[in-house]
Each structure stands twice: as structure tokens, then as C-alpha cells.
Amino acid sequence: MTAPALIIAAPRSGAGKTTVTLALLTALRRRGLKVQAAKAGPDYIDPTFHAAATGRASVNLDSWAMDLAFLDGLLHQVTADSDIVVIEGVMGLFDGIGREAGRTGATADLAARYRLPVLLVIDASGQSQSAAALVRGFASHDPNVRIAGLVLNRLGSDRHKRLVADAIDALPMPILGAVPRDETIALPERHLGLVQAREHGDLDARLDALADMAERHLDLDAIVALASPPFVSPSATHTALPPPGMRIALAQDAAFTFVYPHVVQGWRRQGAEIVPFSPLADEAPHESCDTCWLPGGYPELHAGALAAATNFKAGLAAFAATRPVHGECGGYMVLGQGLVDASGVRHAMARLLGHATSFAQRKLHLGYREARLLSDCALGKEGGEVRGHEFHYASLIETGNDPPLAEIADGEGKPLGTTGGRRGNVTGTFFHAIAAG
Structure with missing residues (x-):
């Protein structure tokens, strides 16, 4: 059976994709689901946090570096033995190298190729009604990419939440999460990104706190219902690289x-x-x-x-x-x-x-x-x-x-x-x- 999947993306880097992804992964696992994570594009560090949250190895899905048949096979593998697959995007949703359609390395390539719904994380800090214009632009930018829901992140107050939500209410776009600003849940970084998962002695406690946040501020049932099986055939996969030895x-x-x-x-x-x-x-x-x-x-x-x-x-x-x-x-x-x-x-x-x-x-x-x-x-x-x-x-x-x-x-x-x-x-x-x- 092919498990349903969804993509967590954002308009830009630093909007809170990883925080929302880890919160969702941990909360769904805590509910008893067999959760599989994946990461769009080249990244070593985020997948180690995915593995800590789900208890299973994450996988990279890269539309530029990987042959498309190999990419299809990888996605089929991860959807064959799980209840739900959550794919964390890279950079902004449409950010890629723009050389060959469908093979730019952008998160949008995966959304379009596999017809997967996108949960868009909006960093609402420093704006209110303008967030609606941002959402409208992302929703209409590519007809092959479906923005199926929103998470409003880093909200400063209930009034801030209301102003943003009221402006977005005119769009056919459900708000499935509203997360207040909270610097205590941020993960520390160093020069190549987040400090590695294995270096956090308190990682389990951090993940539990994120799962608690998800239970309070995300509509988990609606997000799970959003996921849909990817349009991918069970094609055979070749090896990414030949083994250098036995x-x-x-x-x-x-x-x-x-x-x-x-x-x-x-x-x-x-x-x-x-x-x-x-x-x-x-x-x-x-x-x-x-x-x-x-x-x-x-x-x-x-x-x-x-x-x-x-x-x-x-x-x-x-x-x-x-x-x-x-x-x-x-x-x-x-x-x-x-x-x-x-x-x-x-x-x-x-x-x-x-x-x-x-x-x-x-x-x-x-x-x-x-x-x-x-x-x-x-x-x-x-x-x-x-x-x-x-x-x-x-x-x-x-x-x-x-x-x-x-x-x-x-x-x-x-x-x-x-x-x-x-x-x-x-x-x-x-x-x-x-x-x-």
C-alpha cells in the first residue's frame, strides 16, 4: 500500500520549516503512527533530526542530482512501509537552479511531479495583512503546485493572529496552524546549519516540547487528512553510486x-x-x-x-x-x-x-x-x-x-x-x- 504524503515548505529559508516539521513528526509518532520523513535537496543535518523524531532513517529526495527514475524509486520505497510521509522542503518553495523544468532541485519539483499537497509555513513576524498577498502569490505562481494549507508561525499576539487570519480568510486556503513566537523552541546553529542531533543531550526533551506545541497549535487531524498518496510507480531503482568495495x-x-x-x-x-x-x-x-x-x-x-x-x-x-x-x-x-x-x-x-x-x-x-x-x-x-x-x-x-x-x-x-x-x-x-x- 502507498502511504499518503505531504510537503512542508515556506516562502524562504528561516521561516520555521524544520521546527514545524519536527513538531509534526514527533506528535504523529506519539499518536502511534508509523511516520516516515524525507528532505528535499542536499542536506545532511536535518535528516538526523527527522530520524530522532520518527525512529527511522530519513531520506533525501533531490530532483537535480538524482535520475528521475531513481527518485521515483526512492519515494516509492519510503511510502511502502509507513502510515504517512512528511517531506521537509529546502529554501523557499520555488527556489532552484532553473536549468531544466522539473529538475531544478526546488521543492516545487517534488510537489508537481508527485501531485503532493503543500503545507506552507508563513513567518508572520513583521507583517499582518500583507501575509495574504504573499499567500495569494504563492498559490497562483505555478498551477502544478497545490498549496493545500497554511501554518502561521511566530505570531506576536492574539490580535496579530486575528489580523493575519482575517486577511487570509478571503482566500480558499485553510489555516491549519497558528504558532506563537517562542525563542525557547529554536534549535542552536553553527556554520553548516543546525548543531547536529547527536550533540544534543536534551534532544528527546526538545522534541517532546515541540510535540506539545504541535498538539496545542496545529490541527493535526486536518493535516493528516491533507496528505495524499503520491503519483509514483513502483519502478526498480538503480544504485546511486556503485559500491567502492565489497x-x-x-x-x-x-x-x-x-x-x-x-x-x-x-x-x-x-x-x-x-x-x-x-x-x-x-x-x-x-x-x-x-x-x-x-x-x-x-x-x-x-x-x-x-x-x-x-x-x-x-x-x-x-x-x-x-x-x-x-x-x-x-x-x-x-x-x-x-x-x-x-x-x-x-x-x-x-x-x-x-x-x-x-x-x-x-x-x-x-x-x-x-x-x-x-x-x-x-x-x-x-x-x-x-x-x-x-x-x-x-x-x-x-x-x-x-x-x-x-x-x-x-x-x-x-x-x-x-x-x-x-x-x-x-x-x-x-x-x-x-x-x-
Whole structure:
């Protein structure tokens, strides 16, 4: 049976999508529903909060990076074993790269392709009747996208709520939630977004408070009734990325957390075994493995501990002498000669590639990327194309002299030169892979 689904979106980032999503997920689970969450677009952090709220792994649905047949298959999988699916949008509802209709990476692509209702979260702070004009514009912008209900967020008073609601009342758009301004429910952030779920010792209490808020201020029954089964066929899915080996040593701890569930699930579906290890606990990749993968995360917050992890670094070097090692973003930083932390202190890293990086010299690198591989590596064969993204503040302060790993272009096809490096069995890049191109 295909479970009903809905999308939680907003006119812009920062309007409260994640707060409303987590409140809804936790409240519905508390009511006994088997709730499945998903996240539109590339994001590692929000899905970990989804998983904490639902008790099951969230999944990313990306209309730009994923082949549409693969996207269909992913959505079919998550609707096949749940009572309701809640998809959290990315940025503003219609925000994408605008290159190919239906494949812009915008939340609206999912709403249109699968004919899913959208619950629009409106940040009402700083406005009253003007909110109605905003809603009218979003409702009429794309006839293939259906705004089925509204949640008014950050209301200052009952009078504020009445002014906004009265103005919207003339529109055929039900208000299914009215949430007062409450800074105590906000989740703390850092440079890549929210502080990771695993770092909150009080996360269960925070989620319970959000569920209580949902019970008080959201019409949960009406929101559940809003959901409808997506128009998606049970097409077979291919693997997002071929497994880089059949027994993969995967770094997993507070410094290495950014792994897309659909990638790992795809590896397992192809028969690969995942063997986690912790560099922060000074563990080396297990000798029984045939490949090592260092994912992204926050190595800049743990640079001193990683520099002191002599068993990890020696074991990684020994592993790399005979078997492939690949690093993504944070993992790439750790494979280099050194990492300068935010205070300007340089820490020696694995020294398996020639570059060095700095978090003290911060510059935002953000956007979709399409890579063409210049040699065989963990991401695929030479000449193969991979779609993904970059999201980091670290800068290269030493480029080294390793040959580049790939040529890259941005989401609109503009060439950006080469990226990453390769030396022997070791490869790395700031690029996060989502799926084969």
C-alpha cells in the first residue's frame, strides 16, 4: 500500500520549516503512527533530526542530482512501509537552479511531479495583512503546485493572529496552524546549519516540547487528512553510486557524520558490507576491508584530537599502501598535510595528499556540482559523471602537486575547473556525491 504524503515548505529559508516539521513528526509518532520523513535537496543535518523524531532513517529526495527514475524509486520505497510521509522542503518553495523544468532541485519539483499537497509555513513576524498577498502569490505562481494549507508561525499576539487570519480568510486556503513566537523552541546553529542531533543531550526533551506545541497549535487531524498518496510507480531503482568495495571501512563519529542514507543503502543492496570505525577513538580502518571512505563532517572542531590519533593515521597510511582510500569534504581535509582550525592553530593531518586547508580563512563554497572523473576512483570509472554538491567554509591554503580528481561544473553547467587530488590509492575532494550523473 502507498502511504499518503505531504510537503512542508515556506516562502524562504528561516521561516520555521524544520521546527514545524519536527513538531509534526514527533506528535504523529506519539499518536502511534508509523511516520516516515524525507528532505528535499542536499542536506545532511536535518535528516538526523527527522530520524530522532520518527525512529527511522530519513531520506533525501533531490530532483537535480538524482535520475528521475531513481527518485521515483526512492519515494516509492519510503511510502511502502509507513502510515504517512512528511517531506521537509529546502529554501523557499520555488527556489532552484532553473536549468531544466522539473529538475531544478526546488521543492516545487517534488510537489508537481508527485501531485503532493503543500503545507506552507508563513513567518508572520513583521507583517499582518500583507501575509495574504504573499499567500495569494504563492498559490497562483505555478498551477502544478497545490498549496493545500497554511501554518502561521511566530505570531506576536492574539490580535496579530486575528489580523493575519482575517486577511487570509478571503482566500480558499485553510489555516491549519497558528504558532506563537517562542525563542525557547529554536534549535542552536553553527556554520553548516543546525548543531547536529547527536550533540544534543536534551534532544528527546526538545522534541517532546515541540510535540506539545504541535498538539496545542496545529490541527493535526486536518493535516493528516491533507496528505495524499503520491503519483509514483513502483519502478526498480538503480544504485546511486556503485559500491567502492565489497567491505567498506566507513569513518563514523562526531568528526565524520555526513553520509547520505540512500548511498549506504545502495551499497548494501549491491552486497557490500559496511564496517564503521572511529578516527576520534584512534581506530584505524579494519584490515579485513578492501576500501576506506572518510565522509564529511566537522573535522575542524576536532583537529587536535585527529592530529593526536597516531594509530588512526598510521593505520590509514598502511591501508592506503594497498587499497583505495577516499575522502569527501571533511574527509578530504583530513587526508591533507595540515588543517588550520578557527583559532589559527595548524594541526598535522594524515599527509596522504599534498594539500592543506584552513578554517581560519573562511569562505563559503555552496552549490550543486557535476563532476567528470579524470581517473578510476571510489566514485566511479574514468570519464564517469557524478552529481552532488559543495557546502563548506574551509579554504585551500596549499594546493600541493597531486593530479586533480575531477573536472567540475556548477548546477547550470558553468565550468569551474578541476577539483580534488589523487595520489596512488588515495583520492579526495570537497565534492559530496549524491548520485551518478
